[in-house]
Amino acid sequence: AKNISSMDICLYNSSMTESIEYNVALEQKIRRALEDDKLYFVLQPQYDTKTKRLRGFETLARLNDENGNPISPAMFIPIAEKTGLITSIDNWIIRNTMIFFKKVLNKTDKDLLLSVNISVLHLLNKGFIDEIKLMLQETEFPPNQLEIEITESVFISSISKAIEILNELKNMGIRIALDDFGTGYSSLSYLTKLPIDILKIDKSFIDELLVSDSGRNYVAAIISIGHIMNFSVLSEGVEIQDQLDILANLGSDYIQGYVWGKPMNTSDVLKLIGITEEL
Numbered sequence: 001a002k003n004i005s006s007m008d009i010c011l012y013n014s015s016m017t018e019s020i021e022y023n024v025a026l027e028q029k030i031r032r033a034l035e036d037d038k039l040y041f042v043l044q045p046q047y048d049t050k051t052k053r054l055r056g057f058e059t060l061a062r063l064n065d066e067n068g069n070p071i072s073p074a075m076f077i078p079i080a081e082k083t084g085l086i087t088s089i090d091n092w093i094i095r096n097t098m099i100f101f102k103k104v105l106n107k108t109d110k111d112l113l114l115s116v117n118i119s120v121l122h123l124l125n126k127g128f129i130d131e132i133k134l135m136l137q138e139t140e141f142p143p144n145q146l147e148i149e150i151t152e153s154v155f156i157s158s159i160s161k162a163i164e165i166l167n168e169l170k171n172m173g174i175r176i177a178l179d180d181f182g183t184g185y186s187s188l189s190y191l192t193k194l195p196i197d198i199l200k201i202d203k204s205f206i207d208e209l210l211v212s213d214s215g216r217n218y219v220a221a222i223i224s225i226g227h228i229m230n231f232s233v234l235s236e237g238v239e240i241q242d243q244l245d246i247l248a249n250l251g252s253d254y255i256q257g258y259v260w261g262k263p264m265n266t267s268d269v270l271k272l273i274g275i276t277e278e279l
């Protein structure tokens with residue numbers, strides 16, 4: 001299962017980055033959209049697998065082109081990373097979701113988490129910790145209800161620096177999620193060195209659950225590793241009940257996926273939580 005899924009990702013990336021003209025056009029599109037304030041966010045719910053209790057939400061960036069059509073993050077995030085635009089995108093998304101979610105937390109007794117994606121490049125930026133501190137202050141957001149999602153690629157580029165930054169975030173009370181687990185260059189030795197709270201199993205593995213025994217065994221193994229290391233485990237991209245049933249049996253603590261909730265706009269978030277007043 002592992003080889004097949006990493007191959008898929010390579011094929012996808014190479015076809016997307018084939019044409020220089022295409023990329024330049026897309027970069028221009030992205031810059032224009034950013035100038036025109038066409039960036040916004042949606043939130044996808046995460047649930048406890050056994051009880052279906054709402055754990056919190058992951059915030060996902062969205063960008064519309066001049067015709068109002070969404071540009072997929074799978075396209076604009078990699079370009080934004082190459083051009084350095086990612087830092088301003090991440091910061092805009094984090095600040096604005098924190099502002100929104102702080103208001104939500106003021107209206108509910110529920111202990112909900114907000115998960116945000118941080119690009120490796122951004123995480124390793126000098127000044128990243130100060131930016132986060134400032135945003136927490138400005139928004140009065142409780143650090144222990146903020147979770148930062150990072151992918152494994154961070155450890156390829158600079159493991160010791162990454163560990164240092166993650167430890168600082170941890171000391172501020174922020175939670176750390178290891179995103180897309182299994183798709184990168186996973187090494188058990190670094191897992192033990194990282195202040196991680198939760199492993200997120202990539203959708204490509206969840207897709208294999210019902211396809212083959214080996215696919216299912218692979219997910220079982222990841223869940224075991226996570227638990228042995230004292231992490232929680234969340235399965236991403238769960239689309240159907242049969243996958244959910246297997247994941248409940250295998251002991252995946254949390255799930256995120258279309259089966260229980262698609263990424264949604266802020267008014268649907270309020271409905272889901274049961275907040276009827278205006279914020």
Ligand code: C2E
Pocket residue numbers: 044059060061062072073074077086089090093117118119179180203236237238239256257258259263
């Ligand atoms: P990700 O962090 O792995 O996010 C999960 C992706 O899976 C999201 O795609 C989500 O919409 C999608 N998804 C969730 N459940 C299901 C499901 O059941 N079925 C299917 N088919 N898809 C599901 P999205 O929103 O297109 O984002 C793609 C990637 O772009 C994200 O992957 C993340 O790596 C990146 N991204 C999105 N927003 C941001 C951001 O604000 N900052 C950074 N740095 N990256 C972001």
Ligand code: CA
Pocket residue numbers: 058117149179
């Ligand atoms: Ca993520």
Ligand code: CA
Pocket residue numbers: 179180200202203236
């Ligand atoms: Ca992911």
Ligand code: CA
Pocket residue numbers: 180
């Ligand atoms: Ca991903």
